[in-house]
Amino acid sequence: MSKPxxxxxxxxxxxxxxxxxxxxxxxxxxxxxxxxxxxxxxxDDYHRYDRRERAANGVSALDPxxxxxxxxxxxxxxxxxxxxxxxxxxxxxxxxLDRPEYIEPKEFVVAEGLLGYATRAMRDCYDVKIYLDPExxxxxxxxxxxxxxxxxxxxxxxxxxxxxxxYDSPTFIRPQRLFADIVIRFQRPPGANSSAGAxxxxxxxxxxxxxxPTLPHPNFSRLIEAVGDGSVGFxxxxxxxxxxxxxxxRGSISDRRAERVEEYLWEHIPEASHLxxxxxxxxxxxxxxxxxxxxxxxxxxAFHMVKAAQGVHAV
Amino acid sequence: MSKPxxxxxxxxxxxxxxxxxxxxxxxxxxxxxxxxxxxxxxxDDYHRYDRRERAANGVSALDPxxxxxxxxxxxxxxxxxxxxxxxxxxxxxxxxLDRPEYIEPKEFVVAEGLLGYATRAMRDCYDVKIYLDPExxxxxxxxxxxxxxxxxxxxxxxxxxxxxxxYDSPTFIRPQRLFADIVIRFQRPPGANSSAGAxxxxxxxxxxxxxxPTLPHPNFSRLIEAVGDGSVGFxxxxxxxxxxxxxxxRGSISDRRAERVEEYLWEHIPEASHLxxxxxxxxxxxxxxxxxxxxxxxxxxAFHMVKAAQGVHAV
Numbered sequence: 001m002s003k004p005x006x007x008x009x010x011x012x013x014x015x016x017x018x019x020x021x022x023x024x025x026x027x028x029x030x031x032x033x034x035x036x037x038x039x040x041x042x043x044d045d046y047h048r049y050d051r052r053e054r055a056a057n058g059v060s061a062l063d064p065x066x067x068x069x070x071x072x073x074x075x076x077x078x079x080x081x082x083x084x085x086x087x088x089x090x091x092x093x094x095x096x097l098d099r100p101e102y103i104e105p106k107e108f109v110v111a112e113g114l115l116g117y118a119t120r121a122m123r124d125c126y127d128v129k130i131y132l133d134p135e136x137x138x139x140x141x142x143x144x145x146x147x148x149x150x151x152x153x154x155x156x157x158x159x160x161x162x163x164x165x166x167y168d169s170p171t172f173i174r175p176q177r178l179f180a181d182i183v184i185r186f187q188r189p190p191g192a193n194s195s196a197g198a199x200x201x202x203x204x205x206x207x208x209x210x211x212x213p214t215l216p217h218p219n220f221s222r223l224i225e226a227v228g229d230g231s232v233g234f235x236x237x238x239x240x241x242x243x244x245x246x247x248x249x250r251g252s253i254s255d256r257r258a259e260r261v262e263e264y265l266w267e268h269i270p271e272a273s274h275l276x277x278x279x280x281x282x283x284x285x286x287x288x289x290x291x292x293x294x295x296x297x298x299x300x301x302a303f304h305m306v307k308a309a310q311g312v313h314a315v
Numbered sequence: 316m317s318k319p320x321x322x323x324x325x326x327x328x329x330x331x332x333x334x335x336x337x338x339x340x341x342x343x344x345x346x347x348x349x350x351x352x353x354x355x356x357x358x359d360d361y362h363r364y365d366r367r368e369r370a371a372n373g374v375s376a377l378d379p380x381x382x383x384x385x386x387x388x389x390x391x392x393x394x395x396x397x398x399x400x401x402x403x404x405x406x407x408x409x410x411x412l413d414r415p416e417y418i419e420p421k422e423f424v425v426a427e428g429l430l431g432y433a434t435r436a437m438r439d440c441y442d443v444k445i446y447l448d449p450e451x452x453x454x455x456x457x458x459x460x461x462x463x464x465x466x467x468x469x470x471x472x473x474x475x476x477x478x479x480x481x482y483d484s485p486t487f488i489r490p491q492r493l494f495a496d497i498v499i500r501f502q503r504p505p506g507a508n509s510s511a512g513a514x515x516x517x518x519x520x521x522x523x524x525x526x527x528p529t530l531p532h533p534n535f536s537r538l539i540e541a542v543g544d545g546s547v548g549f550x551x552x553x554x555x556x557x558x559x560x561x562x563x564x565r566g567s568i569s570d571r572r573a574e575r576v577e578e579y580l581w582e583h584i585p586e587a588s589h590l591x592x593x594x595x596x597x598x599x600x601x602x603x604x605x606x607x608x609x610x611x612x613x614x615x616x617a618f619h620m621v622k623a624a625q626g627v628h629a630v
Binding site: 088096097098 | 363365383385386389393398399400401403411412413414415417
């Protein structure tokens with residue numbers, strides 16, 4: 001095996017509740033960075049108990065006590081050092097703990113899951129930390145849609161499982177929101193009536209990025225001027241009592257203006273132009289029903305990954 | 316979880332070919348050191364392929380290429396640092412790779428298996444390295460006995476499997492002998508005819524310890540004088556072309572003289588007297604058909620573990 005051409009991998013965390021959109025975001029970012037350069041792992045594989053055992057002992061899969069949190073810390077730390085891991089596997093279909101999987105970190109590692117920021121030792125491993133916090137009604141709809149169409153549950157079973165998590169979510173998942181560099185919130189446009197929000201109109205959703213001053217964000221004030229029509233907003237406010245900027249991108253943004261945002265972002269990392277040619281291109285303009293807010297969100301996160309890589313990989 | 320009262324675990328390696336006596340020695344040493352203070356792991360659990368896959372790809376389970384050698388290195392290193400591991404499991408009955416097992420290192424870790432000294436990174440993790448090298452005829456007899464009585468094979472199948480390993484053993488296992496601090500060789504007494512060596516006479520076997528000058532061995536010359544009757548021998552010679560001492564203990568040693576050897580060893584670690592009271596006692600004198608060479612071998616290895624612990628744990 002040849003020595004990798006980078007000093008250590010750049011680690012992206014994507015945390016959020018069930019069906020918050022973690023996998024969609026992970027895959028989109030890997031597509032931009034180049035799948036051949038990305039290792040995706042799921043931190044939900046570190047369950048201490050299989051489904052049968054949980055039924056017997058009553059420990060929730062969302063409770064850190066029901067997970068090998070220390071091993072997850074260790075594995076994130078090893079990946080950050082560029083070392084391989086033998087990652088456990090939780091089989092979501094069968095509810096069993098299966099044969100572990102050998103994982104070697106590539107240039108970028110995307111670690112998504114429910115409990116990625118549960119401890120300080122974990123949080124210290126990431127270069128970029130994202131928390132997905134969609135409007136709750138959307139999340140419920142996404143969960144019902146996914147679990148009935150892909151996981152073989154009935155809508156009633158999904159709603160029942162959400163009910164069961166009414167304690168776990170605010171207790172174990174939600175507090176991690178505080179530790180993200182960027183909180184990403186997909187939401188329906190103001191004034192949309194509550195029946196709006198069927199899957200076929202997801203591309204119309206607005207997105208808000210709550211930007212904590214823990215990353216070198218681009219100067220969005222100038223971007224707003226460049227876009228000009230209010231389809232991108234930028235505002236200083238407080239979140240959880242602390243100063244943040246909020247970047248808003250409307251689902252109604254035009255193709256042309258979305259491209260202008262993309263250009264603006266790349267101008268901020270001219271050192272990465274060689275990478276850019278190589279990267280999956282933002283194809284917001286190409287398709288019907290493409291969500292500009294989603295595509296630009298993916299690009300913004302990828303932007304921070306490339307920025308982080310420049311600090312580390314350009315030695 | 317309370318912080319352990321020791322700085323880092325002391326790691327013992329026990330390597331040798333199949334049925335060389337690794338498990339017997341590991342358990343005996345754990346018994347002396349106190350099972351509550353010992354973590355036993357088997358390095359044969361790191362197979363990359365299950366039995367079905369090996370049948371298809373032809374990679375031997377004894378070939379380092381068929382094992383996650385880098386993960387084994389990593390896990391030994393983590394254990395040495397006192398960190399837990401999520402150890403893979405190879406199910407010898409089914410030939411499958413199963414759900415991994417959470418292991419926390421106690422004060423002493425005994426790692427036994429076929430490939431424990433395969434790489435420098437592994438070898439650097441041990442405080443004491445043992446290689447078991449019994450007389451080959453004995454090992455074949457032990458293997459047939461174990462695999463037919465405990466693993467459900469016929470004698471023909473066992474001999475067939477030994478034949479298959481005629482390449483693997485000298486290629487992958489045997490070269491590790493060179494890296495041991497102590498090579499332990501059980502053998503039949505000189506002049507015993509070749510039909511001797513049924514299981515019921517194993518307690519009569521002699522043992523030779525080939526002592527490389529890589530550990531602080533006690534001064535055995537004075538022990539020989541103390542024992543006096545030639546049932547313990549000590550000789551300077553060469554092994555694999557390099558200087559070694561060879562300690563020999565005859566199967567015919569008397570109970571009284573065996574006890575004298577035990578006393579002599581403990582006199583060399585007076586600092587450990589508080590440990591000694593706590594340790595499992597050498598019960599060579601108690602039973603019928605007890606092997607003094609085996610019991611004293613266990614004690615000698617335990618002696619080195621306690622010595623190593625004194626350097627590390629007495630802070």
